[in-house]
Amino acid sequence: MESLAKIALGGGCYWCTEAIFLSLRGVRNVDQGFVSSVGEQSDWSEAVVIRYHPGEISLKDLIEVHLHTHKSTAAHRMRNKYRSAVYTIDAGDDEKVRLVLKELQDGFSEKLITEILPFVDFKPSEERYWNYYYSQPEKPFCETYIAPKLRLLLNRFSNLVDPKMVQASL
Incomplete structure (x- = not known):
């Protein structure tokens, strides 16, 4: 049995984030929903919880994909609900994530605003939204917001992508 790591x-939007990470090799499961962190239990943010095999995809790769597939350098007008964050679950991940963000900052012309927050709790989204993109890629939201992110993923991170997932849907 493979040992899986977990990060949030x-x-x-979790529909976009879910589609991105479902498309990667080494990712075994993506749950979409809402995460809370220390001090913000009443302030839930849209997020995904990813279970992945570290022998197939690294934490650094996941974070790099994450930073390049959403606005990690610009605040969203609904900042708390749609914040750019890495929620650490496993002991010791805070420092790993901090080092990865510091290393990846050089690849951006603006300062990363991605927060490192401790994971406290998770509430899954409604089941009808699970696998949103891959179950209905023809929806206007999918064509407008998710498909361009998947094309970017395929062009920039082709070595990490499961081509069966992305190419079949674009």
């Missing part, structure tokens, strides 16, 4: 990421 917030980067705008």
Whole structure:
């Protein structure tokens, strides 16, 4: 049995974020919904919880994909609900994430605003929204917002993508 690691990421709408990470090799499961962090239990943010195999995809790769597939350098007008964040779950991940963000900052012309927050709780979204993009890619939201992110993913991170997932849907 493979040992899976877990991380939670917030980067705008969870429909978009879910589609991105379902498309990557090494990712075994993506749950979309709402995450709370220490001090913000009443302030839930859209996010995904990702279970992945570290032997197939690294934490750094996941974070790099995350930073490039949402507005990680610009605040959203609904900042708390759609915050750019890495929610750390496993002990020791805070420092790993901090180092990764510092290293990846050089790839951006503006300062990253992505927060590192401790994961406290998760509420899944309604089941009808699960696998939103891959179950209905013809929807206007999917064509307008998600498909361009998947094209970017395929062009920039083709070595990490499961081509069966992305190419079949674009």
